[in-house]
Amino acid sequence: MESMYFENGTLFVLDQTKLPNEIEYFTPKSKEDYYYAIKSLQVRGAPAIGIFAGYAMALLNEDKQELKKYLDSARPTAVNLSYATERVLKAYNEGKNPLDEARAIHLEDIEMCRKISEYGLSLLKDGDGILTHCNAGELATSKYGTGLGPLLLGKERGYTFHVYSDETRPLLQGARLTSFELEKAGVDVTLICDNMASLVMKQGKINAVLVGTDRIAANGDIANKIGTSGVAILAKHYGIPFYVLGPYSTIDYKCKTGDDIVIEERQADEIKNMWYEKPMALPETKCYNPAFDVTDHELITAIITDRGILRPPYNVSLESIKDND
Ligand code: MRU
Numbered sequence: 001m002e003s004m005y006f007e008n009g010t011l012f013v014l015d016q017t018k019l020p021n022e023i024e025y026f027t028p029k030s031k032e033d034y035y036y037a038i039k040s041l042q043v044r045g046a047p048a049i050g051i052f053a054g055y056a057m058a059l060l061n062e063d064k065q066e067l068k069k070y071l072d073s074a075r076p077t078a079v080n081l082s083y084a085t086e087r088v089l090k091a092y093n094e095g096k097n098p099l100d101e102a103r104a105i106h107l108e109d110i111e112m113c114r115k116i117s118e119y120g121l122s123l124l125k126d127g128d129g130i131l132t133h134c135n136a137g138e139l140a141t142s143k144y145g146t147g148l149g150p151l152l153l154g155k156e157r158g159y160t161f162h163v164y165s166d167e168t169r170p171l172l173q174g175a176r177l178t179s180f181e182l183e184k185a186g187v188d189v190t191l192i193c194d195n196m197a198s199l200v201m202k203q204g205k206i207n208a209v210l211v212g213t214d215r216i217a218a219n220g221d222i223a224n225k226i227g228t229s230g231v232a233i234l235a236k237h238y239g240i241p242f243y244v245l246g247p248y249s250t251i252d253y254k255c256k257t258g259d260d261i262v263i264e265e266r267q268a269d270e271i272k273n274m275w276y277e278k279p280m281a282l283p284e285t286k287c288y289n290p291a292f293d294v295t296d297h298e299l300i301t302a303i304i305t306d307r308g309i310l311r312p313p314y315n316v317s318l319e320s321i322k323d324n325d
Helices: 031-039 046-059 064-072 079-093 098-121 149-156 173-185 194-202 228-238 314-320
Strands: 004-007 010-014 129-132 162-166 188-192 208-211 215-217 222-225 242-245 292-295 302-305 308-310
Touching (some): 031 046, 031 064, 046 064, 046 079, 079 098, 098 149, 098 242, 129 194, 149 173, 162 173, 188 194, 208 228, 228 242, 228 292, 302 314, 308 314
Parallel strands (some): 129 162, 129 208, 162 188, 242 302
Antiparallel strands (some): 004 010, 302 308
16 A cells, blocks of 8 residues: 555645554645644655655745755654755755656655565565564555565565564554554564563564664664664564664764664653543653664664665675765
8 A cells, every 4th residue: 555646746645644444645735734744644654754755845835945944853763854855955956857856766765665675585484473563564665665575575475474563652553554554465464562572572473573764873773663672672682683674765874873863752642642532641640752762783683775685793884885975
């Protein structure tokens, strides 16, 4: 299912806040619509928000420099957002058609996800048990996805995988999106609460962990949905490979380590109220709601990009695929 598509000059975007109960596409009109869609996670996942913001830059008749600043501020952790707005801004400033650049970002993403999926699939065996965290599938990208890419491609090739999908508190992307997406694709998926990951690993049900990423630092530390680092620690404890999958555009060479990555903090309502009929804590109860965490490079078995499978030491392997510019 496509996270968005562009047809006859109009962008259609799947409202992911309505999944899995309603499948509804909408067309953003104003810069506020675009900002709200990113902020509220109607469109989410690092590559998808980049593609979406690229279209915003191209389609809106606004001061492009100001628009870029405005859109980038909607979600600070995923580097793909500012990468895409920068590319469209540059094309515009050079007198090129910004829509061509936005289209190119979209189409390149399909190609990159396909390559990532191929590389990722080469690391898996038919019958493997896989743990996922958050959603890094088609909904988070354009097609195939990153973290889920090998599973969707494997399904096309006749592989059978047994996927355990962490529900991913507090916004439940694993329950609402990953389980939904894999069910629709006919991949065997079992939903678990985040705090069950250790047990399924101990029970020998997991052969590999696959996750996406929002930003990769130059030393191989990565940011991904909150809880990812805990899963990586568990995987290390149980001797299970922990694979991070993301396109080249997710590497931020300006971030030397994960300490340089800005972590988005979101409102308490998402923990206490959002999914419940009644509040789950007192109004005065304080909540801390960081949306992402940083996983130390030492916990990562391989980083799978569209430019190949990178192994430690990551400062060397990441440098080896860097563009000279
Ligand atoms: O808050 P979200 O839903 O945007 O978080 C998404 C994730 O953490 C994904 O794993 C990440 O963006 C990689 S998506 C290919």
